[in-house]
Amino acid sequence: MSDSLNPCMTCGACCAHFRVSFYWAEADDAGGVVPVELTEPLSLLMRNMRGTNDRPPRCIALQGEPGSCVSCGIYSQLPSPCREFAMSGENGVWNEACDRARARYGLPALFHPSLPDMTESYGIAGASQPAEHVQSPG
Numbered sequence: 001m002s003d004s005l006n007p008c009m010t011c012g013a014c015c016a017h018f019r020v021s022f023y024w025a026e027a028d029d030a031g032g033v034v035p036v037e038l039t040e041p042l043s044l045l046m047r048n049m050r051g052t053n054d055r056p057p058r059c060i061a062l063q064g065e066p067g068s069c070v071s072c073g074i075y076s077q078l079p080s081p082c083r084e085f086a087m088s089g090e091n092g093v094w095n096e097a098c099d100r101a102r103a104r105y106g107l108p109a110l111f112h113p114s115l116p117d118m119t120e121s122y123g124i125a126g127a128s129q130p131a132e133h134v135q136s137p138g
Ligand code: SF4
Pocket: 007, 008, 009, 011, 012, 013, 014, 015, 085, 086, 087, 088, 097, 098, 099, 101, 102, 132, 133
């Protein structure tokens, strides 16, 4: 059993920091997989996860509080921004947006190219975890 934890499992900051918007046809009433009742119209062609266009934003599918034990209630039905958003440091690539969202909740940055690699201490170096999260700035 691994003694390291995926930082996303105790974070969830990106789910409560950005607007999560995507092409309307990703919703399951149009042939996609995202439960339409968890979305709302954003524009003629776009929808967003319900709650992420609020102030402050918080995705309706987020379970738990950011910075504590969290999970996504629709992990197998994610919209594209959530699938494509990479945890900072994943595969050695800095994701400034991930670290910015974490900072909002007082969580430390996971990675920065100008600093020593911090991902080792989190056990994520070279991880091939599916990208779980986000989005466009709200
Ligand atoms: S991708 Fe980044 S901000 Fe989102 S849950 Fe994972 S560590 Fe937190």
